[in-house]
Every structure is written in structure tokens, then in C-alpha cells.
Amino acid sequence: MDFLNVHHSGFLIVMSCVVALVAGFTGLSLTRDLSEKPMFQKKVSVALAAVALGGGIWAMHFVAMLGLQMPILFFYDAAITLVSALSAILIVGAALILMHFTARTPTIITLAGGIVGIGILVMHYIGMAGLEMCRAVYTPTGVIFSSIVAIGLCILAFWIAYGQRTNRNIVLGTFCFAIAVASVHFLAMAGTNFVAEPDVAEFGPSMSNETLALGVIFFSFVIFGACLWVSVTYLVAPRTAKSSANKAPEKSHHIPTTDVQVPCERDGTKVFVRSSDVLFVRADGHYTQVYTQDERLFCAWPVTEASKRLLPTGFLQTHRSYLVNPGRIARFERTKDKGRCIFDGTDMPPAPVSRSKLKAIQDALAAQASALRA
Incomplete structure (x- = not known):
């Protein structure tokens, strides 16, 4: 050939x-x-x-x-x-x-x-x-x-x-x-x-x-x-993104005003939850669990991605594994050098506040309370 x-x-x-x-x-x-x-x-x-x-x-x-x-x-x-x-x-x-x-x-x-x-x-x-x-x-x-x-x-x-x-x-x-x-x-x-x-x-x-x-x-x-x-x-x-990051500390003391669509799964179907309806987000391995008033949903975002999306809107990071919507916190409880955020609903677990985050969270919640009173 x-x-x-x-x-x-x-x-x-x-x-x-x-x-x-x-x-x-x-x-x-x-x-x-x-x-x-x-x-x-x-x-x-x-x-x-x-x-x-x-x-x-x-x-x-x-x-x-x-x-x-x-x-x-x-x-x-x-x-x-x-x-x-x-x-x-x-x-x-x-x-x-x-x-x-x-x-x-x-x-x-x-x-x-x-x-x-x-x-x-x-x-x-x-x-x-x-x-x-x-x-x-x-x-x-x-x-x-x-x-x-x-x-x-x-x-x-x-x-x-x-x-x-x-x-x-x-x-x-x-x-x-x-x-x-x-x-x-x-x-x-x-x-x-x-x-x-x-x-x-x-x-x-x-x-x-x-x-x-x-x-x-x-x-x-x-x-x-x-x-x-x-x-x-x-x-x-x-x-x-940089601009949002620069403004994040300013917004973090207020109730979230900008809604982000959080992609979740419910019974095998993808749904989108408004960030204003989210109570808190908890890390779960490489993914996260999203808690609303009525249910807990799986989210494919890792906690780092959730932080990038939600912190600029006013969410607070109370722990390396938790992001909390301050507008949905019913009360804050301190136990020695730690704390926890309590939400409405008897079946809703609290979100822990680590020692390193304690002062920042207390200041943020105090500023939020003052803003609401004003």
C-alpha cells in the first residue's frame, strides 16, 4: 500500500x-x-x-x-x-x-x-x-x-x-x-x-x-x-464583585435588602428559594443545607460559594459552617464565650455562634435593632 x-x-x-x-x-x-x-x-x-x-x-x-x-x-x-x-x-x-x-x-x-x-x-x-x-x-x-x-x-x-x-x-x-x-x-x-x-x-x-x-x-x-x-x-x-465586597461590611449590619435566587432541590426537582426566605444556611460536606421557615432543602453550592453570594446581601457568618439571615433571627442567646441564634418555630434548630464571631455578631444585631427602632 x-x-x-x-x-x-x-x-x-x-x-x-x-x-x-x-x-x-x-x-x-x-x-x-x-x-x-x-x-x-x-x-x-x-x-x-x-x-x-x-x-x-x-x-x-x-x-x-x-x-x-x-x-x-x-x-x-x-x-x-x-x-x-x-x-x-x-x-x-x-x-x-x-x-x-x-x-x-x-x-x-x-x-x-x-x-x-x-x-x-x-x-x-x-x-x-x-x-x-x-x-x-x-x-x-x-x-x-x-x-x-x-x-x-x-x-x-x-x-x-x-x-x-x-x-x-x-x-x-x-x-x-x-x-x-x-x-x-x-x-x-x-x-x-x-x-x-x-x-x-x-x-x-x-x-x-x-x-x-x-x-x-x-x-x-x-x-x-x-x-x-x-x-x-x-x-x-x-x-x-469587588465593588460588592467593598460594600459588604456596610450592609452586613442591616436586614438583607437584595434577593438572591438560591438553587435548591425538593423531591429531585430543582427549585429556587429567595434569600429573604432563608433563615440560615449550613455547610454539609461539599454542599449546603438551606433552612426556610417550613423545610430544609439541599443546595449544590459549597459554603464558600454561598458566602460569596449571600454575605454581600447582608447575611452574617456566625460560624465557619453557618450563614444566618439577621432579619429572621427571633433572639440571640449567649452562653459563656459562645452564642446561638434562635429562630421562630419549635422545630427549627439554632445556629451556633463561634467565639471568634461573637462580638461581630452582637454588634451587627445591635446595629440592626437600632436601625429598626429609628
């Missing part, structure tokens, strides 16, 4: 990696703070993120393929090329649905990352099947190695990006995602040979490199445009 001599354009290799980075950043950024959004907006954001990530996988692959140079003229089957794009978008969409519409457990994060890795592999090999006038011949080493790298790096990307939904983690997750996409392509291509195959078995209409280039340019333009749109909110967010 005579293999064809193959070369690659260095410029298009670099551009394909840039496309992967931009797509990863756009997709992971679109899914920030979804717990605070209405269900319809949440569904739209997940759908757009799936298009950005899945479409980015496809665009990266074919930008690199546009740089593939062989001594023969070759084409692409348009139908198979379209199927490769849709496969990537649907598989990534399935992973994002798991992440945002089910309880985000370690198993779910790992499973979602693995699904995205499989999506990259499926897209690559379906896309390669669309070649006409030549045929790809794979080596077991290339297939196995690229598969391990794809799945492993995508799981790592999801653990980083979804471990804590900070801007820093999203950027780190973006790099892991881009490396995973690029690694699959170039590791697989390194273990791939090509042979001429004049007899074409067409599944759909043929498409030249020039036609493919137009499609890839258009899709890349859409992804880059979405990246610019996302970047505006991304860059503004830290300043807003």
Missing part, C-alpha cells in the same frame, strides 16, 4: 488552536451563574454553550484540515461533514445538560467530562470519514493514545471549570479543553496515513476545500463574535 506524502500549514495549525481556545472560553463562560437565571434563559444558555463548544471542536478540526497538503486533489462529503458538526454539538449538549440540570456530584462531573472527550473523538473520526479521493488509514497506537488524552483532559477541564465557578478556573478549564481538542486531532493525525482512492462512494454532494473554507470562516466568525460578547460581561464581573 503506497501512502501519500502529507504536509501541514503551520499558520493554520496555530489558527486551529486559537479557535479551540476561543470556543472553550465562550462555551464555559456562557454557563456561568446559571443557577440564578430563569429556566428558559438557562436552557438557552446551555444550548448556546453546546453550539460554541461543539461547533468549536468542529471548526478547530476543519481549520487544521484546510492546512492538510497532499499531492492529489481531494474533496469532502458535505453530508458527512455536517453530521460531524451536529454530532459534536449534540454530545456536548448532553454533557452540559447533566452538569446544569442534575445534582452536580463528582460522578456527574467526571461523566460529563468523559462525554465531551468522546464527542471530540466522534467528531474527528466522522469528519475524517468525509474525505473523498483519498482514505485515512489509522494505527491502533494513534487511536488509543488520542482517545486517552481526549477523555482525560476533558474530565480535568470540567473538574477545574466546575469545581469552583470562578473566572480563574474558567480560564484554566479553557486551556485544558483547547489542549484536549488539539491533542486529539494532532495525535490522531500523527498516527494516520492516507492512500489515494479514485473510486468515490458519495453519501452526499462533494465539497471542495474552498467551499469548506467559507463555512469554517463563517462559523469561526460567529464563535469569535460570541467570545467578544461574553468577554464584556466576563471583564465587568470582577469589578462588580
Whole structure:
């Protein structure tokens, strides 16, 4: 079997990696703070993120393929090329649905990352099947190695990006995602040979490199445009957060005035509870328990995330594991060098106040009482 001599354009290799980075950043950024959004907006954001990530996988692959140079003229089957794009978008969409519409457990994060890795592999090999006038011949080493790298790096990307939904983690997750996409392509291509195959078995209409280039340019333009749109909110967010943090001490002595939608679960269904209806929040391992007047609900936020969201609205941290709504405290009791906050309702447990927090909590509650009297 005579293999064809193959070369690659260095410029298009670099551009394909840039496309992967931009797509990863756009997709992971679109899914920030979804717990605070209405269900319809949440569904739209997940759908757009799936298009950005899945479409980015496809665009990266074919930008690199546009740089593939062989001594023969070759084409692409348009139908198979379209199927490769849709496969990537649907598989990534399935992973994002798991992440945002089910309880985000370690198993779910790992499973979602693995699904995205499989999506990259499926897209690559379906896309390669669309070649006409030549045929790809794979080596077991290339297939196995690229598969391990794809799945492993995508799981790592999801653990980083979804471990804590900070801007820093999203950027780190973006790099892991881009490396995973690029690694699959170039590791697989390194273990791939090509042979001429004049007899074409067409599944759909043929498409030249020039036609493919137009499609890839258009899709890349859409992804880059979405990246610019996302970047505006991304860059503004830290300043807003900082501003809120600076104002937090001022607000902490008053009843919370700004409602935050707290994502909880009730009988396996996700519900949103207004922070003004929350009595207190208690850490429970990597998650939290949210107490309202009538029930206790599971929340996927860790206590660090709950603190970031609720303290600027006026909640008080009475203990490293407890966040308390001062407006719902019925009375405060001190026992030696500790204390506890009592709430209305005989079945409602008190929230402990640690020794290190005792003076700050007493001062905050005294200031609140004075403000109410005034």
C-alpha cells in the first residue's frame, strides 16, 4: 500500500488552536451563574454553550484540515461533514445538560467530562470519514493514545471549570479543553496515513476545500463574535464583585435588602428559594443545607460559594459552617464565650455562634435593632 506524502500549514495549525481556545472560553463562560437565571434563559444558555463548544471542536478540526497538503486533489462529503458538526454539538449538549440540570456530584462531573472527550473523538473520526479521493488509514497506537488524552483532559477541564465557578478556573478549564481538542486531532493525525482512492462512494454532494473554507470562516466568525460578547460581561464581573465586597461590611449590619435566587432541590426537582426566605444556611460536606421557615432543602453550592453570594446581601457568618439571615433571627442567646441564634418555630434548630464571631455578631444585631427602632 503506497501512502501519500502529507504536509501541514503551520499558520493554520496555530489558527486551529486559537479557535479551540476561543470556543472553550465562550462555551464555559456562557454557563456561568446559571443557577440564578430563569429556566428558559438557562436552557438557552446551555444550548448556546453546546453550539460554541461543539461547533468549536468542529471548526478547530476543519481549520487544521484546510492546512492538510497532499499531492492529489481531494474533496469532502458535505453530508458527512455536517453530521460531524451536529454530532459534536449534540454530545456536548448532553454533557452540559447533566452538569446544569442534575445534582452536580463528582460522578456527574467526571461523566460529563468523559462525554465531551468522546464527542471530540466522534467528531474527528466522522469528519475524517468525509474525505473523498483519498482514505485515512489509522494505527491502533494513534487511536488509543488520542482517545486517552481526549477523555482525560476533558474530565480535568470540567473538574477545574466546575469545581469552583470562578473566572480563574474558567480560564484554566479553557486551556485544558483547547489542549484536549488539539491533542486529539494532532495525535490522531500523527498516527494516520492516507492512500489515494479514485473510486468515490458519495453519501452526499462533494465539497471542495474552498467551499469548506467559507463555512469554517463563517462559523469561526460567529464563535469569535460570541467570545467578544461574553468577554464584556466576563471583564465587568470582577469589578462588580469587588465593588460588592467593598460594600459588604456596610450592609452586613442591616436586614438583607437584595434577593438572591438560591438553587435548591425538593423531591429531585430543582427549585429556587429567595434569600429573604432563608433563615440560615449550613455547610454539609461539599454542599449546603438551606433552612426556610417550613423545610430544609439541599443546595449544590459549597459554603464558600454561598458566602460569596449571600454575605454581600447582608447575611452574617456566625460560624465557619453557618450563614444566618439577621432579619429572621427571633433572639440571640449567649452562653459563656459562645452564642446561638434562635429562630421562630419549635422545630427549627439554632445556629451556633463561634467565639471568634461573637462580638461581630452582637454588634451587627445591635446595629440592626437600632436601625429598626429609628
